[in-house]
Amino acid sequence: MSKTTVKLTIDQQVVESEPGVSLLAALEKLELAVGLSPSGTPRGAFCAMGTCQECRVHVDGQPGVLACMTLVRDGMRVERRR
Amino acid sequence: MTTAAAMRVDLLIVGAGPAGLSAAEVALAHGRTVALVDQQPAAGGQLWRQGADAAWPTSRRARFDPVLKHAQLRYLPGHRLAMWLSPTLALLQGAEGAITVSADRVLLAAGAREFIPPFPGWTLPGVTGAGALQAMAKTGVDLAGERVSLVGSGPLLLASAATLNQSGARLTGIFEAQPRAQLRALALSLLRYPTRLVEAALLRRRCAHTRYECGWRLLAAVGDERVEAALLLDPRGKTQRVACSRLGVSYALVPNIECAAGLNLSLREDGLFACLRVDAEQRSSNPKIYAAGEITGIGGGALAELEGQIAALSMVGAATQLAQHQNRHRRAKRFADLLADTFGIQTESLPKPVPQTLLCRCEDVSWSAVVDAESSDWRSLKLGSRIGMGACQGRTCGAVLRAYGYPSPVNSRPPIMPVSAATLASLDHVSISKPQGSTQ
Amino acid sequence: MSAEHYDLAIIGAGIVGVCLAVDATAAGMRTVLIDANAPGLGASAAAMGHLVALGSDEHELRLCQLGQRRWREYGDLPRAQWSDAGTLWIAADEAEIAPLQERSKQLSRLGISSEWLDTQALNEAEPGLRPRLPGALRVTDDALIYPPGALLDLLQRAQQAGLKLRSGHAVSELRESDMQLSDGSRIAAGQRVVCCGLHSAQLLPGLPLIPRRGQLAITDRGLHAPRHALVEAGYVATTQSGVGVACNIQPRPGGQLLIGASREASSETTLNPALLGRMLKRAIDFYPVLAQLPVIRCWSGIRPSSADGHPFIGAWPALKQTWVAAGHEGLGITTAPATASLLMDMLLGRTSELDVAAYDPARALI
Numbered sequence: 001m002s003k004t005t006v007k008l009t010i011d012q013q014v015v016e017s018e019p020g021v022s023l024l025a026a027l028e029k030l031e032l033a034v035g036l037s038p039s040g041t042p043r044g045a046f047c048a049m050g051t052c053q054e055c056r057v058h059v060d061g062q063p064g065v066l067a068c069m070t071l072v073r074d075g076m077r078v079e080r081r082r
Numbered sequence: 083m084t085t086a087a088a089m090r091v092d093l094l095i096v097g098a099g100p101a102g103l104s105a106a107e108v109a110l111a112h113g114r115t116v117a118l119v120d121q122q123p124a125a126g127g128q129l130w131r132q133g134a135d136a137a138w139p140t141s142r143r144a145r146f147d148p149v150l151k152h153a154q155l156r157y158l159p160g161h162r163l164a165m166w167l168s169p170t171l172a173l174l175q176g177a178e179g180a181i182t183v184s185a186d187r188v189l190l191a192a193g194a195r196e197f198i199p200p201f202p203g204w205t206l207p208g209v210t211g212a213g214a215l216q217a218m219a220k221t222g223v224d225l226a227g228e229r230v231s232l233v234g235s236g237p238l239l240l241a242s243a244a245t246l247n248q249s250g251a252r253l254t255g256i257f258e259a260q261p262r263a264q265l266r267a268l269a270l271s272l273l274r275y276p277t278r279l280v281e282a283a284l285l286r287r288r289c290a291h292t293r294y295e296c297g298w299r300l301l302a303a304v305g306d307e308r309v310e311a312a313l314l315l316d317p318r319g320k321t322q323r324v325a326c327s328r329l330g331v332s333y334a335l336v337p338n339i340e341c342a343a344g345l346n347l348s349l350r351e352d353g354l355f356a357c358l359r360v361d362a363e364q365r366s367s368n369p370k371i372y373a374a375g376e377i378t379g380i381g382g383g384a385l386a387e388l389e390g391q392i393a394a395l396s397m398v399g400a401a402t403q404l405a406q407h408q409n410r411h412r413r414a415k416r417f418a419d420l421l422a423d424t425f426g427i428q429t430e431s432l433p434k435p436v437p438q439t440l441l442c443r444c445e446d447v448s449w450s451a452v453v454d455a456e457s458s459d460w461r462s463l464k465l466g467s468r469i470g471m472g473a474c475q476g477r478t479c480g481a482v483l484r485a486y487g488y489p490s491p492v493n494s495r496p497p498i499m500p501v502s503a504a505t506l507a508s509l510d511h512v513s514i515s516k517p518q519g520s521t522q
Numbered sequence: 523m524s525a526e527h528y529d530l531a532i533i534g535a536g537i538v539g540v541c542l543a544v545d546a547t548a549a550g551m552r553t554v555l556i557d558a559n560a561p562g563l564g565a566s567a568a569a570m571g572h573l574v575a576l577g578s579d580e581h582e583l584r585l586c587q588l589g590q591r592r593w594r595e596y597g598d599l600p601r602a603q604w605s606d607a608g609t610l611w612i613a614a615d616e617a618e619i620a621p622l623q624e625r626s627k628q629l630s631r632l633g634i635s636s637e638w639l640d641t642q643a644l645n646e647a648e649p650g651l652r653p654r655l656p657g658a659l660r661v662t663d664d665a666l667i668y669p670p671g672a673l674l675d676l677l678q679r680a681q682q683a684g685l686k687l688r689s690g691h692a693v694s695e696l697r698e699s700d701m702q703l704s705d706g707s708r709i710a711a712g713q714r715v716v717c718c719g720l721h722s723a724q725l726l727p728g729l730p731l732i733p734r735r736g737q738l739a740i741t742d743r744g745l746h747a748p749r750h751a752l753v754e755a756g757y758v759a760t761t762q763s764g765v766g767v768a769c770n771i772q773p774r775p776g777g778q779l780l781i782g783a784s785r786e787a788s789s790e791t792t793l794n795p796a797l798l799g800r801m802l803k804r805a806i807d808f809y810p811v812l813a814q815l816p817v818i819r820c821w822s823g824i825r826p827s828s829a830d831g832h833p834f835i836g837a838w839p840a841l842k843q844t845w846v847a848a849g850h851e852g853l854g855i856t857t858a859p860a861t862a863s864l865l866m867d868m869l870l871g872r873t874s875e876l877d878v879a880a881y882d883p884a885r886a887l888i
Contacts, residue, residue: 020133022123022134024218024221025221025223025224028218028223029224037205037443037446038472041205042207043443044308045214046198046211047210048210048221049196049213049214050121051195051477053472053473064500068221071123
């Protein structure tokens with residue numbers, strides 16, 4: 001069975017990803033900082049297990065989605081916090 | 083929309099790691115209906131994590147795939163616990179919206195998280211937990227060729243290193259805080275536990291070429307836009323600079339007791355942190371609520387599995403099997419205690435607080451807010467500095483404060499995890515009266 | 523053991539006590555501030571911090587107005603996180619337009635300006651509100667603060683001016699000559715002000731304070747936040763009696779939304795899930811995007827209120843040299859500096875700029 005890639009948009013940029021990886025993995029692959037401190041400095045993943053909340057992103061308009069707890073899905077629209 | 087779907091089961095299990103899965107297996111075998119709730123997208127928790135680059139061994143798949151697909155089990159991955167409306171009624175949130183689950187009995191098996199103390203540079207991208215790096219490797223993060231240093235204490239450092247070696251990362255070293263003499267004593271004690279000795283030997287072999295230091299202390303992470311090196315103090319007191327593009331830090335494990343907020347369950351001390359107190363049948367101080375696994379005290383996967391089974395056997399009243407499992411538990415606990423004695427971290431071994439270092443990552447509050455505080459009253463400190471008032475709901479900084487001897491009561495107010503306003507709005511129609519047919 | 527002696531003893535380090543401490547020390551009075559706990563952990567810790575011109579009658583409005591004026595006069599309070607957001611009083615339906623326009627006139631009589639926003643103007647001012655609302659009354663001079671931060675800044679100011687703080691010890695007995703604290707020590711003061719919220723009734727038996735619990739929720743940051751405090755016109759009616767919810771959404775400086783408001787008869791700081799649900803549903807009704815915002819914390823606070831809706835500010839008849847300031851319901855933060863002004867007038871025997879008869883504690887005693 002061939003492995004289909006997954007297409008998602010991250011900050012309006014179309015990105016291809018392997019299926020079944022975490023959204024955190026897709027962001028790391030693009031070397032994008034996954035989070036933001038209150039003063040606006042970039043933050044990376046920290047706990048990777050749904051505790052620290054650093055990796056909150058907006059998915060399909062929904063805020064507060066944890067990238068480390070989410071698998072990529074075809075057509076997913078992701079926006080990072082600004 | 084803002085109405086909650088309602089579900090009714092015999093057993094509600096919070097957490098689909100070794101304890102939760104094993105309990106589900108037993109409960110189903112005895113004809114019970116089960117709801118298995120988990121925050122993660124795939125079952126296994128931390129210890130049995132599944133991901134794009136980590137499949138379950140065939141034996142585990144054979145055992146638990148049928149559990150997850152069982153007609154009497156509602157598996158709810160990607161669900162968050164909002165609050166307890168009663169000891170056996172929970173409000174949850176999933177992709178489809180709010181759900182209430184009403185049960186005869188509850189099993190809390192939410193596991194543990196890593197303890198990462200603050201140090202200068204800990205907010206640099208590339209600084210994570212050691213277990214976090216392992217989790218990232220398993221769920222598709224490409225770490226091939228990255229230079230990784232692991233610092234802290236405990237068997238988790240070795241387990242993480244083994245996974246990272248397999249994923250093609252270049253480990254620049256494991257820097258264990260405990261002195262070498264302590265580790266040698268453990269190695270000798272392992273002779274009493276042949277299975278564990280074999281496991282340890284295998285683990286060591288997967289890290290055979292990895293530099294493993296003992297008695298090293300973490301000073302700082304340095305780098306411009308992301309981590310470039312770790313600064314460590316060797317046992318002779320000399321500062322060492324270890325280049326790395328990823329720094330994984332883990333000193334201990336913190337039981338995830340927050341899932342019990344509002345239930346008023348008894349706690350007990352487990353090393354630097356608190357865990358849920360249970361009896362020999364894994365019952366908490368509320369007879370309708372069981373707890374199993376790391377949430378009842380750090381003990382590893384084998385112990386967690388046994389405890390999940392004991393809880394379910396107790397619930398279904400299978401006395402003979404229960405006694406057999408309790409015997410196995412006693413033996414397995416001795417090994418867990420040995421590990422705890424070896425690696426149990428003291429506050430003195432942790433990185434020293436530096437006033438300018440951030441303590442609360444969510445709200446950008448530094449150690450100085452605690453050190454310079456006008457009042458030692460915890461509520462006062464929180465309100466004035468905003469420590470613990472951010473998105474992680476005090477989990478990260480709360481563990482830090484506890485480990486360093488500051489008061490840090492567990493937040494007892496809902497929501498237990500951040501949930502949407504719509505989920506909480508559904509409460510206006512939720513009936514909290516006792517379900518019909520309950521015995522008490 | 524001899525008693526410590528002060529010119530003024532303030533019992534209760536909530537926002538009222540702290541504002542009074544600032545004024546008293548500035549006037550050169552030797553002042554002690556006493557609290558059973560650390561300062562500011564009662565209703566002041568739970569409050570929303572909306573500095574609002576609101577009142578069911580002119581007395582309350584004038585008290586709010588004086589409070590707002592004095593809040594601005596404090597100058598820099600770094601931890602108060604001051605925001606000149608203003609308030610939008612939102613009409614839920616056509617029937618609420620006329621009362622809002624009446625309120626506009628009432629505000630105008632006191633020199634408080636407001637403007638009417640019709641459906642389109644409202645939509646432009648706040649795109650997050652549900653469309654086709656009839657309109658709203660904008661009161662630009664209302665502001666938002668973070669009460670615990672403001673309290674700590676004011677407390678620091680008073681301490682720098684010589685205030686003595688005795689925290690962690692309750693007043694166990696209030697006598698004519700002096701008072702006893704729970705650690706056995708005694709404090710004597712020329713004048714005493716009891717302003718410890720609901721607990722004031724323990725020291726002043728017969729003070730008819732009625733507890734009214736309110737719940738709040740705070741969200742994480744989203745992509746958008748309102749610019750104003752969004753309060754539905756029907757909010758005022760809920761402050762008067764019974765059980766109720768009303769839309770009250772406040773933007774916080776970091777982009778979080780603070781959501782209220784609920785009222786019910788209770789003195790327990792636990793939560794009422796059904797009422798919390800109703801409150802959030804009402805807020806979502808007005809501000810639909812709120813539905814998907816993550817809520818990170820819920821809490822409750824107890825408003826000390828009175829039967830006629832006015833606070834008790836004045837002399838306590840049963841004890842010499844004893845004054846009370848309690849029962850501000852949902853306007854405690856807004857009116858605290860005004861309450862302090864009135865108390866200073868009374869302590870120093872001056873005539874107030876406001877008519878204080880409406881707040882006389884004796885009115886409620888049989």
